[in-house]
Amino acid sequence: xxxxxxxxxxxxxxxGAANVHASTESFPSDAWTVLSxxxxxxxxxxxxxxxxCFSYYDGQLxxxxxxxxxxxxxxxxxxxxxxxxxxDYMMSHWETCQSTSEQCILDSSDPSNPQAWQQYNCSQxxxxxxxxxxxxxxxxxxxxxxxxxxxxPLVIKNSGHDYKGxxxxxxxxxxxxxxxxxxSWSKNFVPWGCPTSNSxxxxxxxxxxxxxxxxxxxxxxxxxxxxxxxxxxxxxxxWAMGGGHSILTPVYGLGVDRVLQFKIVTPxxxxxxxxxxxxxxxxxxxxGGGGGTFGxxxxxxxxxxxxxxxxxxxxxxxxxNSTNTHGWLSIxxxxxxxxxxxxxxxxxxxxxxxxxxxxxxxxxxKESLQEASDYVTAQGGSVVIETLPSWYAFFAKYVISAxxxxxxxxxxxxxxxxxxxxxxNEGKQQILDAxxxxxxxxxxxxxxxxxxxxxxxxxxxxxxxxxxxSLWHLSFHTLFTFNxxxxxxxxxxxxxxxxxxxxxxxxxxxxxxxxxGLVYEPDYEHSFWGSNYNQLLSIxxxxxxxxxxxxxxxxxxxxxxxxKYSCYLNLSD
Numbered sequence: 001x002x003x004x005x006x007x008x009x010x011x012x013x014x015x016g017a018a019n020v021h022a023s024t025e026s027f028p029s030d031a032w033t034v035l036s037x038x039x040x041x042x043x044x045x046x047x048x049x050x051x052x053c054f055s056y057y058d059g060q061l062x063x064x065x066x067x068x069x070x071x072x073x074x075x076x077x078x079x080x081x082x083x084x085x086x087x088d089y090m091m092s093h094w095e096t097c098q099s100t101s102e103q104c105i106l107d108s109s110d111p112s113n114p115q116a117w118q119q120y121n122c123s124q125x126x127x128x129x130x131x132x133x134x135x136x137x138x139x140x141x142x143x144x145x146x147x148x149x150x151x152x153p154l155v156i157k158n159s160g161h162d163y164k165g166x167x168x169x170x171x172x173x174x175x176x177x178x179x180x181x182x183x184s185w186s187k188n189f190v191p192w193g194c195p196t197s198n199s200x201x202x203x204x205x206x207x208x209x210x211x212x213x214x215x216x217x218x219x220x221x222x223x224x225x226x227x228x229x230x231x232x233x234x235x236x237x238x239w240a241m242g243g244g245h246s247i248l249t250p251v252y253g254l255g256v257d258r259v260l261q262f263k264i265v266t267p268x269x270x271x272x273x274x275x276x277x278x279x280x281x282x283x284x285x286x287x288g289g290g291g292g293t294f295g296x297x298x299x300x301x302x303x304x305x306x307x308x309x310x311x312x313x314x315x316x317x318x319x320x321n322s323t324n325t326h327g328w329l330s331i332x333x334x335x336x337x338x339x340x341x342x343x344x345x346x347x348x349x350x351x352x353x354x355x356x357x358x359x360x361x362x363x364x365x366k367e368s369l370q371e372a373s374d375y376v377t378a379q380g381g382s383v384v385i386e387t388l389p390s391w392y393a394f395f396a397k398y399v400i401s402a403x404x405x406x407x408x409x410x411x412x413x414x415x416x417x418x419x420x421x422x423x424x425n426e427g428k429q430q431i432l433d434a435x436x437x438x439x440x441x442x443x444x445x446x447x448x449x450x451x452x453x454x455x456x457x458x459x460x461x462x463x464x465x466x467x468x469x470s471l472w473h474l475s476f477h478t479l480f481t482f483n484x485x486x487x488x489x490x491x492x493x494x495x496x497x498x499x500x501x502x503x504x505x506x507x508x509x510x511x512x513x514x515x516x517g518l519v520y521e522p523d524y525e526h527s528f529w530g531s532n533y534n535q536l537l538s539i540x541x542x543x544x545x546x547x548x549x550x551x552x553x554x555x556x557x558x559x560x561x562x563x564k565y566s567c568y569l570n571l572s573d
Contacts, residue, residue, distance in 0.1 A: 031150060032130065038142045042133040046174070047124075048095060048104035049087045050076075054122035057104075062122065073111040077407040083159050083210065083232040086131050086176050090232075093409040093480070094165040096125040097567035098489055107482050108407040116482055126165065126567045128155055128174035134207075135179060140265040140296045143175055147548055153564050154549060156292050158207060158237035161230065163412045164519050166238075166292050166551040170567055175296055177237065180206035182299070183217050189301060191261045191275035198276065202260055204301040205235040212400070219392035224305040226252045229347075230403050236262075236300035238291035242515045243463045245449035245473065247345035247356055248311075248391065253454040256287035256461040258303045266295040267544035285539040285555075288463030288532070290514050292551040294543060311356045312365035313388050314344075315398065316372060318381025320351035326436055328379075331372050332446070333432045337422040340452045340471050342368055348446040350439065351381075354402075355448065356394060362387050409484070410477045412516045413496040415503035416470040419452065430506045437502065438476060441495050447473040464511040464530040473513055474503060490571055493520060497571075514553075520571055524553040 036043035051057055052068035075081030082088035089095050096103035104122035107113035132139050147154045157167040158177045167174070182205075189202035203225050205214055212231035218224060225235075226246045233239050244255035252258070261275040262283065272295075274283040285294055318324070332348055339355070342364075346355030353372065360368060366385050373383045388394045404410075421427030435444045450470045458465075476499060480492045500518055504510075512521065514528035525533040533555070540556040550558050552565065560568060 031146070035132075035142060035146050039132050039139045040135075042135065042139065044086070044131055044133065046087050046127055046129055046131050048122060048127055049082075049085050050104050050106050050116075051122050053106065054104060054117045054120075056121035058123050059121070064117075073106065076106055076111040077108060077405065079230065079232040079403065079406045082406055083178065086157065086174070086178075087127050089160040089162065089168060090406040091163060091410055092407050092482075094162065094168045095127050097123075097170060098126075098569055099486075099567050101486065102567075103482070105482050106407075108405075108409070109481070111407075119483060124170070126168045126170045128157075128169055128172040131157070131174035131176045133179055134175050134177050134296070134298075137265045137271040137298060140175060140298075141269050141271075143173060144265075144267060144269050144548055147173060148546065155551070156237075156296055156549075158234040158291075159210060159232050161233045162238065163410070163516055164552050165568070166554065169564060172564075177207040177234070177296075177298075180208040180298060181213075182206040183209055183214070185218075185221055185223065185304070189260065191277055191301070192273045194275065194277040200260055200303050201306065202301050203304050204261075204299055206299045207234065207236045207297055209235045211235060212395070215392045215395055218304065219307070219390060222307045224307055224309050224391045225302055226258055226305070227255070227302075229399060231400060235302070236297050238515055240291075240300050240302075241286050241288070241294075241297070242290040243288060243467060243513055244515070245447070245451075245513075247347070247447075247449055248358065249449045249454070250340065250345040250452045251343050251358055251454065252305065253451050253456065254461075254463065254467065255302075256463050257451065257454060257456055259287055259300055260303055261301040262286050263298045263300075264295040265298065267546070267548040281539050282543060284460075284462050285536055287461040289529070289536045289539070289555050293540060293549050293554040293556055295549070308389050309358050309391060310387055310389055311358045311391065311394060312360050312362055313384075313386050313394055313398070314346075314353060314355045314365060314369050315384040316354075316369070316376045316381065317352035318376050318379035324379050325350045325439065328372075328375060329435050329444075330432055331375055333422070333428050333435070335372065336448070336471055337419065339368065340419065340422075340448070343453060344368070345448045348448065350435075350443050354398060409480050409482070411479060411492055411496050411519065412475060412477050413500045413518045414473060414475040414512050414516045415500055415507060416450065416464075416466050416510045416512060417472040417474050417503070418466065418469055418507055418510055419471040420469070421507065422471055427506075434502050434506060438499055442476040442478055442499060445475045445477070447475055449473055462529065462532045462536055464528060464532065466509070466511045466530060470510065473516075475513075475516055486569075490569055493518075493569065493571055519552070519568075521553060528553070529555070 052065040092105045102123040103125050106116045153172040155169045155172045155174045185203040188199045210232040211227045240255045343357040343359035344355045478492045478496045511527045536555045
């Protein structure tokens, strides 16, 4: 039945393409119906999640629904609410057309603020108007066929954790991966087609599985999977393919170091298994080349560690004021190389630190952080250094209640800071000066999540090699609000550009994390992939010869002049 539907879909759409220059407005009116039949009725129309709060939608009267609106308001800043709704993105400005202010969003600081629906009429913005709830490889193949014959662009949406808008696009057909929730594990996983000697303890997760779900499953089965810091980030999507890291990464490696196998439908329509023994070029590309461009991943398999992994946890924080932040940052900069050699990974801000290490004893951990602890205590702050029995125990106690905000209009920027800078007085002073100069416009967010101690095989992955020679992934955010003007939006982006320019001057040969780099990253090919870009582009062209998959600053990107990207801002105007 499925094959017959796909044949019918191809025939109907080919007829339309032969008689008109196809677009979503001009191809045969029954094309969407045929596509829906082909995918078992799992094609849906998408609407903005905040629509019940508004009285107008795309120029037409809309009946405001107070009770439905109240539910949206209650869940507006909840990641679990947002991840379960296709029309929701974790950063709400990627639901909008930023260049025209077409939007249907609320005030993230007060979702009940009536100005959001009084100042604006609800519009579709950049939310794809149709999406397929993907449950099989066939659904993806049908979408490829539809896209090729109607010229409808495709986007892939998993959890909506995308700081660059790559999973939303005006007028597109979206593939929603959220409901691929299968999980399994094996003590002796052998990648498909490999000899039995290639055996690993491993966990397999469907594309829609989020990290909290994966951690709970792993802990229940007495092993540890190395993953992200947010409960709803997907295990198998852009995190795994783009350089996703953990605060255990300094010891255990990046996500790309730990992936053993992908099951993927490439844009040539073929369902493939990519691992170290087959489709090896694709496997290499998927381990660092980024999501959204080489194909649609249905599941991934990751190497795991046996429990228990007891870890030392340090949680330090104090109240920042005009005089005590600089002293704290000086200690952080001057201690970071030593901390790196001791396996510490974590997050550090202008007045806080949350770090873990699996390599030290409790007494050694306290000694390691003595200077930092004394400083925090002198500021009247809080110091907790303790042993927890597992990664999941740490995640449950510290992470779930303190994750990155969602529903905001956050704009990220980042730079990988080479370890060599931390080994000279001049380098340390340059970093400290940059942090201090950043403070008036943005708080530095120091992610100690690079594979500093991990013994990688050179060239095994396609991630920018500078990851393995860096000590920090130095990040920050700027922001605008639901009612920011076009000029205010541009100014927020430009502030981020200016900060990264300062960091780039300190580390000109380094790069950035592609998922958290600037939206308008100059020379993005080198920043995100370094010397690997040309080979990645060749592999992209091999598996996607007609460019069916295209996303902002991804490998093979068509560029900002492509009409698909009209909702992005032109900062030079």
